[in-house]
Amino acid sequence: MEQNRYVALFWVFIAYLSCLAAAAVALPYLEFMHPMVQLLSVDVLATLVIFLFSLGFNNSSFYDAYWSVAPPFLFLFWMGQADTSLLLEPGPVAMVRVGLCFMLVSFWAWRLTYNWARGWTGLDHEDWRYQDFRKKTGAMYWPVSFLGIHLFPTLIVFAMCLPFWAIFNPSSGGFKLQALDFIGLGLCFLGLFLETIADDQMHGAKQRGLLKPGLVFRKGLWAISRHPNYLGELLFWWGVYAVGMAASPDYWWTFAGPLSLTLLFAFVSIPMMEQRQKTRKQDYTKYQKEVPALIPWKIKNKVVHEQSPASLE
DSSP states (O other): OHHHHHHHHHHHHHHHHHHHHHHHHHGGGGTTSOHHHHHHHHHHHHHHHHHHHHHHHTOGGGGTTHHHHHHHHHHHHHHHHSOHHHHHTTOTHHHHHHHHHHHHHHHHHHHHHHHHHHHOOOTTOOOHHHHHHHHHHGGGHHHHIIIIIIIHHHHHHHHHTTHHHHHTSOOTTTTSOOHHHHHHHHHHHHHHHHHHHHHHHHHHHHHTTOOOTTSOBOSGGGGTOSOHHHHHHHHHHHHHHHHHHHHOGGGGGGGHHHHHHHHHIIIIIHHHHHHHHHHHOTTHHHHHHHSOSSSOSOOSOOOOOBOOOOOOO
C-alpha cells in the first residue's frame, strides 16, 4: 500500500512539473500583457494541465496540492517583474519586507503541502467532496470538476496573492517598515502557528488511534474552535494583505483576495464540513452549540470527547 502511495505521489510530481513546463513555454508569448493578466493566463494554463492529469487518472485530488504549491511561484513571478532597483534605491528596508513575506509564504506552502501529502493514501483516495459531486452530477462530473474543483479554486488563490503586487510596487512612503507591517507579519505568524498546531494535533490523534467512531475530537485547539485550521488560514492571508497595504495603500482593492477566501470558508467549506460531520458524529450538534466555528470567543463546555472535522486539505 505504501509503495502505491509513493507511485501516486510520483505522478503528482510529474503533473506539477508539467505545469511548470507549460508555463515556461507560454510566458514568452504573453509578454505583451500586463503582468497581472500574464500571470493569470499561465496560472489558468497550469490548472488545465493538472485537470488533464485528473481526467487521465480519474481522480480530481491531483489538484489538491495546487492550493498550496502555487503561491510561492506567483510571488517569484511578480518579483521577477518588479523594479528591484526601485526597491533597493532608498535602502534595503523594502527588500526586508519582501524577504520576510517570501519566507512566510514558502513555509506556509511547504507546511500545507506536507499536511496534504501525509494524509493522501494514493490514487485510490479522492476527497469526499469530489465524490459527492460525482454522485450528484453524473455524466456532467468532469465539466463540473474543471469549473468548480480546478478553475474556481485557482482564481481564489490568485486573488489571495494579489497583495504580492502591492509589496513589489511600494508607494513613496512604503519603503519604510511601518506598524501595519508588524501587524500583518504578526497575523501571518499567528495563522501559521494555529494551522500547524491544529493539523498536528489532528494527525497525531489519528496516528495514536484516539479518534473514536461517531464522536467529536475535542482536545487542544479543537476544544476551543471547530475549525482552528481555517481560522489560521484566514489570519495568514489577511496578514499578507496588511503587509501589502503597508507597502502601498494604492492597492487597497486587493482585499478582494482574503475576502474571497473568507466567503468561501463561511458559505461553502464550513457548511459542507459541518453538514457531513452531523451525519457522522452523534454529538456534533452539541459540539456546535458549545464551541464556536472559528474565533474562540465563548466556550460553553470544556468536557473532552473524541474525534473531529477533517483537517484543511
